[in-house]
Amino acid sequence: MITTYRISGQNFEIPLWSGHIPNYQKTDEQEIRDTTNIVRIxxxxxxxxxxxxxxxxxxxxxxxxxxxxxxxxxxxxxxxxIDIAKWLNANGIAAIVLKYRLPTSRSNITPHKSPLIDAQRAMRMVRHHAGDWNIDPEKVGIMGFSAGGHLASTLGTHFDEELFTSDDPIDAISCRPDFMILAYPVITFSKPFMHRGSMEALLGKDAKASMKDHYSNELQVKANVPPTFIVHSGDDKAVPVENSLVFYQALKEKNVPAEMHIYSFGGHGFSLAIDKGHLQTWTQRCIDWLKSLP
Structure with a gap:
């Protein structure tokens, strides 16, 4: 049974799964936290x-x-x-930080399935608790950074994909995001713009072309993909800006409402872009966009 929480102006952490975790097998692995300068899990x-x-x-x-x-x-x-959650809270928006399973863990049965399974469950959990947390269940979006942007865009394009069977009523709730926010996202697993490290981590070095296409999310856009906000920098040497460009073009072709901001500088992984000149204004552009949604 999932515990019910009703807390305002505070934060707490709860497990995604109350019992059996789909696509999980017990190993001797332990979670690792590196807190050298940022928290890396x-x-x-x-x-x-x-x-x-x-x-x-x-x-x-x-x-x-x-x-x-x-x-x-x-x-x-x-x-x-966490820093992103606090920024969203400062603008009156509930924020839910997902600690999702990574495909490089030996505890996965089928590695590429676990991140998406966890993202689907997170959306469902938020809607399940919407009344307790003072959230409109029809105003729940997904946000991702870099490879997290790939996961977010995967949920936005693969939300109807059934990856496991369940008799838990929570898993019958829709996991389609109402909107997406993608920051310097990995999108494509096609050359020449793919981020090879993310692709190989998710699918392995010998991934079939069909799997690469399946997770090249610009190829998976349909008319029911949610409205999307995208931010990227033109000088990103890790995840080329073309990842965002091809996704925006795919959204446009399917008449999905989308807004994109390309900054001339910023590199990769700028987060809130504190003290990075006008790049820091991306957060206000995002809040303005969120306010424009129905």
Missing amino acids: SKVQKPTIAVYLPAGKNVTRKAVVICPGGGYHILAYDWEG
Whole structure:
């Protein structure tokens, strides 16, 4: 049974799964946390959501599930997770930081399935608890950074994909995001713009072309993909800006509402872009866009 929480202006962490974890096998692996300069988490064994709720008088009833990046090898948990949640809270938006399983762990049965299974469950959990957390279940979006942006865009394009069987009523709830926010996202696994490290971590070095296409999310856009906000820098040497360009073009072709901001500088992994000149304004552009949604 999932415990019910009703807390305003505070944060707490709960497990994604109350019993059996789909696509999981017990090994001797242990979760690793490196706190050298940012919190980096690897070898996730028990996925969780950390729930951050704004103070009652600030509530907009919107919510965002956040997928930190890290090349599908680690999670930049505070840099692209907790800090982002606090920024969203400051704008009256509930934020849910997803600690998802990484495909490089030996505890996965089928490695590429676990991140998406966890993202689907996170969306369902937020809608399940919407009344307790003062969230509108029809205003729940997904946000991702770098490889977390790949996971977010995978959920936005593969939300109807059935990856496991379940008799838990929570897993019958829709996991389609109401909107997507993608920051310097990995999108394509096609040459020449793919991020090889993320692709090999998710699918392996000998991945079939059909699997690469399946997870090249610009090829998976349909008319029911949610409205999308994209931010990237033109000088990104890790994940080329073309990842965002091809996704925006695919959205445009399917008449999916989309807004994209390309900054001339910033490199990769700029998070909130604190003290990075006008790049820091991307967060206000994102809030403006969120306010424009129905």
